[in-house]
Amino acid sequence: MTQNNVPGMEASAVSILKRAVELDNIARFQESIVCYQEGIQLLLDVMKALKDESKKAHYREKIRGYMERAEQIKAHLVREKEEGKYHEQIKITGDGTGFSYETLFKPYISETLTEVWVEDPYIRYTHQLYNFLRFCEMLQKASCQVKNIHLLTTQDDGENSSQQLSALAEIRQSLQTFGVTLDIEYSSTIHDREIRFNNGWIIKIGRGLDYFKKPKGRFTIGYCDFDLRQCQETTVDVFHTKHTRSS
Template sequence: MTENHVSGMEASAASVLKRAVELDQTGRFQESLVCYQEGIQLLIDAMKAVKDESKRGHYREKIKGYMDRAEHIKSHVNQMKEDGKYHEQMKISEDATGYSYEALFKPYISSAFTEVWVEDPYIRHTHQLYNFLRFCEMLLKAPCTVKTIHLLTSQDEANNSQQGSALSELKGSLSAEGVTLDLQYSSTIHDREIRFDNGWIIKIGRGLDYFKRPKGRFSIGYCDYDLRQCQETTVDIFHTKHTKTLKEPQN
């Protein structure tokens, strides 16, 4: 492995670990833990690639410091989970980018994750239906084995045939992937939250519909949601040991 390659890994590690420290300092512990783990692994890979013992010692010292901090955060997060007091909040600012569903939900998806409950009254119009489709695609690509996706939403009274047709097609497509879409409607739903069966609850002020409309069909951000500008919203993350089931629809 060339010296440039090692330098590249070290630079990548520094960038990820800088982000970890920033998240750590703002109380976004679960996200910071993911970044610490990624950064530590990059430093380990860089250390394995060098032969100079003084450089290896330098890497070992850095790795130990970050590992100690990561273990401290993990213990802190586990204790808050146990006490039922875990809550962190992030604010997505107007026109911000970098908040795709993969980026937002990744820290809270574990390998043991199999079931998700989505409550969002606005999975009705075309762009909202595409948002939900992208959310489902994200789950299929995530390091988990999702088996059931529950959706509670409201019916589009003006054009319920499009909504029904789209969700029916998605249900069939998910079924072919071994995933069940459990669809329910409610005329009184107003809360927006997403619950994972590993205990994480994510409440987004705007639900899944926090992206701005792209400037055009061939504008940057049209396909890649990490590059899509966002509308201002707040995300609250909680953890509970007992994940409730989907609410009964009220008509």
């Protein structure tokens, strides 16, 4: 890193660590840990390029404080998980942004994640099928080794029936080229929406995967980047269990 890059790195570190503290303060601990870790690493990289010893000492003290807090949160989360008490709630406000699948699910994805269950009655219409495809793409790009995805949804018995069947069949065939098996089941009584990871995380989204608003036009900001897409108001409840049921 050159000296010219230091100010930008410092600004990024400050921004991420500020977000870590904000998430910490509202008890979104799993997300705050991710931000603490990213911010600390950035500050460590900045320190390597600094020549000002007083500034280095200042950052060294800051890093020590952030690391201590991150370790406290980790210990708290371990206790909560062991006792089966972990529950985190995220409120997505109407018109809120910054809630792409990558952003929302990142704190709960790990290298040990190999199997995912999606229960969502509304994977039927075109935009909902694309949402499920985006979710699968997110898993493919994430730092995990997902080999099996299970989808439980309702079957469209109207004019969109053939589109639903052909779209899901195409997604399944496409996933196979990446070594991922998609198992699809239909239920006429499913109502709850939840996503389960076999690393223990359970994410219940009030609106399921379909919480994004329709863009105002095909060439408006947020059409492609879902972190910039406005959302419908919904609540996300996150739980952790040592034994994620498989069916």
